[in-house]
Amino acid sequence: MIGASKIKQYSNVLEKPLSKGKQEVSLSAFAFLFSELVQYNQTQVDNIAELERRYGVILLLQTMFLGPWAAGSEIVHNQLCRLEDAGYAVGARCLELLCHREKGNRRETRLLGILSFVHSTVWKVLFGKVADSLEKGTEHEDEYMISEKELLVNRFISIPKDMGTFNCGAFVAGIVRGVLDSAGFPAVVTAHFVPMEGQQRPRTTILIKFAEEVLRREARLG
Amino acid sequence: MAPAGPRSGDAIFASVERVNAELFTLTYGAIVRQLLTDLEEVDEVNKQLDQMGYNIGIRLVDEFLAKSNVSRCVDFKETAEVIAKVGFKMFLGVGASVTNWDAEGTCCSIVLEDNPLVDFVELPDTCQGLYYCNVLSGVIRGALEMVSMKTEVTWLRDVLRGDDVFELQVKLIKQVPEEYPYKDDE
Numbered sequence: 001m002i003g004a005s006k007i008k009q010y011s012n013v014l015e016k017p018l019s020k021g022k023q024e025v026s027l028s029a030f031a032f033l034f035s036e037l038v039q040y041n042q043t044q045v046d047n048i049a050e051l052e053r054r055y056g057v058i059l060l061l062q063t064m065f066l067g068p069w070a071a072g073s074e075i076v077h078n079q080l081c082r083l084e085d086a087g088y089a090v091g092a093r094c095l096e097l098l099c100h101r102e103k104g105n106r107r108e109t110r111l112l113g114i115l116s117f118v119h120s121t122v123w124k125v126l127f128g129k130v131a132d133s134l135e136k137g138t139e140h141e142d143e144y145m146i147s148e149k150e151l152l153v154n155r156f157i158s159i160p161k162d163m164g165t166f167n168c169g170a171f172v173a174g175i176v177r178g179v180l181d182s183a184g185f186p187a188v189v190t191a192h193f194v195p196m197e198g199q200q201r202p203r204t205t206i207l208i209k210f211a212e213e214v215l216r217r218e219a220r221l222g
Numbered sequence: 223m224a225p226a227g228p229r230s231g232d233a234i235f236a237s238v239e240r241v242n243a244e245l246f247t248l249t250y251g252a253i254v255r256q257l258l259t260d261l262e263e264v265d266e267v268n269k270q271l272d273q274m275g276y277n278i279g280i281r282l283v284d285e286f287l288a289k290s291n292v293s294r295c296v297d298f299k300e301t302a303e304v305i306a307k308v309g310f311k312m313f314l315g316v317g318a319s320v321t322n323w324d325a326e327g328t329c330c331s332i333v334l335e336d337n338p339l340v341d342f343v344e345l346p347d348t349c350q351g352l353y354y355c356n357v358l359s360g361v362i363r364g365a366l367e368m369v370s371m372k373t374e375v376t377w378l379r380d381v382l383r384g385d386d387v388f389e390l391q392v393k394l395i396k397q398v399p400e401e402y403p404y405k406d407d408e
Contacts, residue, residue, distance in 0.1 A: 013344040024240035025338055028285055029313040032278040033246065033357075037253050040274065044260060086252040093248055093342070126245045152241065 021101060021125060031156045037086060038157070038168055045078045076166045084174035084189075091178020094122055107183055111210070111218045114183050118176055119146055126175070127152045137207075142215055146176070146206040147194075154204060167191045169204045176206055186211040231311025234289055238312070243338040250339050254354060264351040271353070275360020276367075283365035286312065298394045299323065301371070302330045305362065305392075314338055331378060334388040345382045354382050359390060370398045 099107050102121055108114040119134040123146075137143030151169045159166055169191030177189040187210045193202040253274075257267045290308050295301040299320075306318035316338065322331040339355050353359075359375035366373045372395045379385035 013342065019341060021242065021244055023243040023315065023338060025243045025246045025315050026235065026313045027239040027241050028282075030241045030246045030249070032282060033249055033253070036274045036278055037249065037256075039277070040253070040256075040270075082256070086249075086256055089252045089255060090245075090248040093251075094244075097244070126242055128241065 018097075018101065021097075027152075027155075030152075034153055034168075034171070035157070037171075038083065041079050041082045041086075044082065045075055076163060079166065080170045083168065083170040084177065087171040087174020087176075088178040088181070090171075091175035091180075092182045093178075094126065094175065095179045095182045098122060098125060109184075110221065111185065111214065114180065114185055115144055115208075118179055122175075122179055140209070142210045142212075144208045144210075146208070148204050148206075150201060151191075151204045167193055167204070169206065173206050176208065180208070185214050187214070229289075229291055229308075231290075231308040231317075234308070234312045235315055238289065240315070243315070244341070247338055247341045247343075250357070251343065254352075258349065258352075264349055268351075268353050268356050271356035272360040272363075275357035275362075276364035277360075278357070279361040279364020279366075280368050282313070282361060283368045286365065297327065298371070299327055299330075301366070302332065302392060305365075306332050309365075310334065328394040330392055332390045332392060334390075337381070337388050340382060343382060350383070353377050353380065355380070355388065362390070362392060366392075370400055372396050372398055 095107075098117075098121055099105060102125070103117075108117050115134060118131075120130045123129065123131040131146045131148055133145075133147045135145045135147070137145060151172055153171055154168055157168050159168075173189040173191040177187060180187045180189070187208050189206060189208050192205050192207060194205050195202040254267070254271070257270055258264075261267050261270060286309055290304075290312060292304055292308065295304060302320045306320045310316055310318040310332075314337075316334060316336040318332050318334045320330050320332055323329070337355060339358070343354060345352060345354065356377070359377065363373055363375045374393045374395055376391050376393075377389070378391045379387055379389035381388055
């Protein structure tokens with residue numbers, strides 16, 4: 001056919017120009033997709049727990065010595081790990097993308113710098129607004145907290161009583177861990193519900209606990 | 223007062239809450255990666271993606287009908303048009319067009335202009351049989367099943383496999399009459 005085609009074909013994904021990041025999809029599309037992710041992980045973990053049950057000993061011992069809730073919490077723990085791992089992959093890619101696009105290929109090397117990068121830039125791009133607050137932990141030197149009144153991923157999710165401490169914000173905790181880890185700040189990141197007086201839904205706090213080496217490096221850099 | 227007429231896809235998309243497409247893209251990528259790690263077989267992953275899409279579709283159709291105000295579609299042609307023009311626009315923010323109608327009007331192709339699911343994606347050699355966007359075919363199949371149409375949705379062309387556009391084939395197998403769980407005269 002004569003004439004230039006409208007869309008230029010790229011043989012390699014690396015040759016395609018990077019988008020500006022302004023494209024949007026509806027919130028419900030994301031919410032449906034996220035709910036499928038959580039549901040899929042629930043079935044997978046049931047399978048693992050089922051496997052463990054067949055070889056009963058370990059679970060039985062846990063239950064005997066730690067009480068029946070321990071078995072349940074093992075399942076919850078496995079689910080959280082899987083959700084966090086999914087988030088980790090997202091976070092690692094976010095760092096690369098945002099450093100290139102928003103920061104002109106500069107990556108933060110200082111602790112406060114990377115924390116404010118996560119708190120403002122990453123949050124703004126992924127969730128459309130900066131995080132509600134960034135605080136330093138009072139009890140421990142290596143703890144920082146990012147708080148959000150209602151995490152985007154938790155908006156349409158309610159946790160049944162028997163799931164106890166399960167928080168789908170583990171996905172966001174995974175994203176933060178992915179960004180920090182890829183930037184050279186290894187940390188343990190978890191998501192917690194913090195009930196607030198006067199509010200029906202609890203606030204979500206992402207707790208970041210940096211590894212020893214990060215603090216030593218910060219101290220050295222002065 | 224007459225009920226409001228059907229709204230265009232653009233109008234609805236502008237009125238719903240939206241999120242950054244990259245979060246959506248990366249989350250979908252994480253899902254596919256998890257499936258590949260767990261299931262290992264590409265065919266299994268395709269089936270699981272289709273099943274996830276089906277689960278999404280059966281709930282998505284309620285939201286679609288609520289927000290878009292479309293009236294009952296007269297025939298399958300109208301259904302396909304509505305899916306392409308309103309449905310895709312409303313949820314994914316992309317336009318689509320319907321082509322290749324067969325003689326009986328039961329089989330058509332939906333061509334996507336753009337696909338937010340595949341930004342940044344390249345299929346490695348080990349996964350050449352993977353239908354990366356298979357969740358979309360499940361969504362359409364699930365949604366149509368909830369409105370009494372049994373369909374078969376397959377991928378005809380896939381950019382990740384080397385074609386130039388995304389093309390889905392939607393084939394109507396049969397119209398299932400609405401079944402009521404109770405008898406009228408009891």
